Amino acid sequence: MTRRKPGRRSARSLYVWHRYLGGIAAVFLLLLAFSGIALNHPEELGLDETFMESEWLLDTYGIRAPDKLKAFPVGDDWAALVAERVYVGGTFLPGNYTRLAGAVDLGEMSVIAVDNLVLLATREGELIDKLDGTAGVPAGISALGLTADGRVAARASHGVYLSDRDLLGWEHPRGERTDIRWSVPGAPPESFKRKVSRYYRAHALSMERVLLDLHSGRAFGPRGPLLMDFAALVMIFLSLSGPWLWWRQARKLRRTHQRRAEGIDETR
Amino acid sequence: MAPTRTASTSELATSSERTGRGRAARRALVLSCLCLASLWVHTARAEGTYLEPQVFLAQSFPDGVPDPRVLWINRALRGELRDLLGEEYGALRLRHWTREQRSAWILEAIGKEKPITVGIVTGEHGIERLEVLVFRESRGWEVRRSAFTAQFRSARLDDDRRLDRPIDGITGATLSVRALQKLARMSLFLHQRIRQADDPA
Numbered sequence: 001m002t003r004r005k006p007g008r009r010s011a012r013s014l015y016v017w018h019r020y021l022g023g024i025a026a027v028f029l030l031l032l033a034f035s036g037i038a039l040n041h042p043e044e045l046g047l048d049e050t051f052m053e054s055e056w057l058l059d060t061y062g063i064r065a066p067d068k069l070k071a072f073p074v075g076d077d078w079a080a081l082v083a084e085r086v087y088v089g090g091t092f093l094p095g096n097y098t099r100l101a102g103a104v105d106l107g108e109m110s111v112i113a114v115d116n117l118v119l120l121a122t123r124e125g126e127l128i129d130k131l132d133g134t135a136g137v138p139a140g141i142s143a144l145g146l147t148a149d150g151r152v153a154a155r156a157s158h159g160v161y162l163s164d165r166d167l168l169g170w171e172h173p174r175g176e177r178t179d180i181r182w183s184v185p186g187a188p189p190e191s192f193k194r195k196v197s198r199y200y201r202a203h204a205l206s207m208e209r210v211l212l213d214l215h216s217g218r219a220f221g222p223r224g225p226l227l228m229d230f231a232a233l234v235m236i237f238l239s240l241s242g243p244w245l246w247w248r249q250a251r252k253l254r255r256t257h258q259r260r261a262e263g264i265d266e267t268r
Numbered sequence: 269m270a271p272t273r274t275a276s277t278s279e280l281a282t283s284s285e286r287t288g289r290g291r292a293a294r295r296a297l298v299l300s301c302l303c304l305a306s307l308w309v310h311t312a313r314a315e316g317t318y319l320e321p322q323v324f325l326a327q328s329f330p331d332g333v334p335d336p337r338v339l340w341i342n343r344a345l346r347g348e349l350r351d352l353l354g355e356e357y358g359a360l361r362l363r364h365w366t367r368e369q370r371s372a373w374i375l376e377a378i379g380k381e382k383p384i385t386v387g388i389v390t391g392e393h394g395i396e397r398l399e400v401l402v403f404r405e406s407r408g409w410e411v412r413r414s415a416f417t418a419q420f421r422s423a424r425l426d427d428d429r430r431l432d433r434p435i436d437g438i439t440g441a442t443l444s445v446r447a448l449q450k451l452a453r454m455s456l457f458l459h460q461r462i463r464q465a466d467d468p469a
Binding site: 048122126133 | 360
């Protein structure tokens with residue numbers, strides 16, 4: 001019975017491990033390579049501006065517009081705060097905000113008070129300007145309203161302020177104004193809520209986010225990163241076992257060549 | 269009386285080794301805590317308001333901040349800004365504070381994901397001052413350092429509407445650096461525009 005040397009047995013089993021683990025690692029390596037290349041060029045590929053619309057994917061991520069939203073009527077439209085975004089004119093205004101204090105309609109323009117800012121937007125939802133303290137916006141706005149003569153009023157921490165016509169400055173009114181109609185949050189119709197929900201879901205999940213989750217393993221659940229860690233360990237094993245096996249094979253071939261050369265010499 | 273046991277040489281050596289190791293371990297612990305604390309401070313300073321816009325304006329106009337003026341971004345200007353920036357500027361009007369030949373601008377551009385608010389003063393000789401006022405990203409905040417922003421001083425636009433000098437980038441802050449470069453070019457371009465409007469001759 002031929003007995004294999006222990007060294008040869010371990011080399012053979014190492015080779016088998018290298019082969020099978022290599023097959024498994026190939027899948028992860030391709031995933032990492034493709035997602036990695038894409039993530040290296042997010043602007044060129046427009047990854048953060050491309051949004052996923054698959055209902056299945058959005059449901060898997062648990063992306064759902066909030067059921068309750070705070071909204072103010074502006075003309076025949078509504079201005080609503082949805083998951084820190086202001087939705088008006090069929091789109092989100094740029095920026096993230098945590099508080100919607102009021103909104104009024106100036107005909108061609110909506111005036112919306114959020115956090116410590118006043119946003120001016122067209123009826124189509126384009127941002128005209130974002131006013132802060134440099135425009136004299138008073139701190140702590142809790143309500144927005146309109147005077148009888150069409151000036152925007154704000155109830156703030158230090159009293160009531162009136163804006164000028166260009167909304168470039170704010171001042172205390174001379175005397176008490178009793179003609180201010182303060183905006184009041186309302187309940188928008190279901191059709192508006194459905195529109196907001198559709199728009200929210202259609203702009204909530206970027207392709208960049210999905211690729212990042214695939215690349216890190218988070219797309220495979222809470223233990224996904226551990227799976228990627230395991231794949232990384234497998235690749236480390238392969239990168240060490242590969243050269244080792246190559247070296248053993250090369251040494252074996254050298255010895256075979258040497259023996260053959262000696263054998264030929266002896267027969268001469 | 270029981271004999272007093274004195275420590276052997278080897279015991280003394282072991283004891284002094286242990287004392288030495290203990291001191292080294294304590295030093296390593298203190299050093300680690302200091303490193304972690306500095307890391308926390310470093311991280312804690314990354315996002316935030318570095319300079320209030322009103323303070324920036326007051327510093328830029330020590331004799332009193334002029335009333336703001338409005339520049340409306342019409343369709344033609346919008347197209348020119350889009351060519352200049354490579355993207356839409358997300359507002360339809362811009363406020364500026366102008367006195368004589370100097371203008372102050374408070375502009376925003378997206379770094380990686382969130383806007384960076386920058387204050388820029390432009391004058392006859394190009395950019396006089398550029399300051400990062402509010403930084404909202406978690407990385408790239410190094411652009412607020414005066415050593416970086418000083419590069420923009422006296423910068424002008426060349427014939428291709430690019431800055432007339434290279435701006436050394438910061439590793440790990442490429443997008444923030446790019447955002448500031450865009451805003452610098454934008455402020456100089458707009459400065460030219462309002463100068464032409466104010467003084468057509």
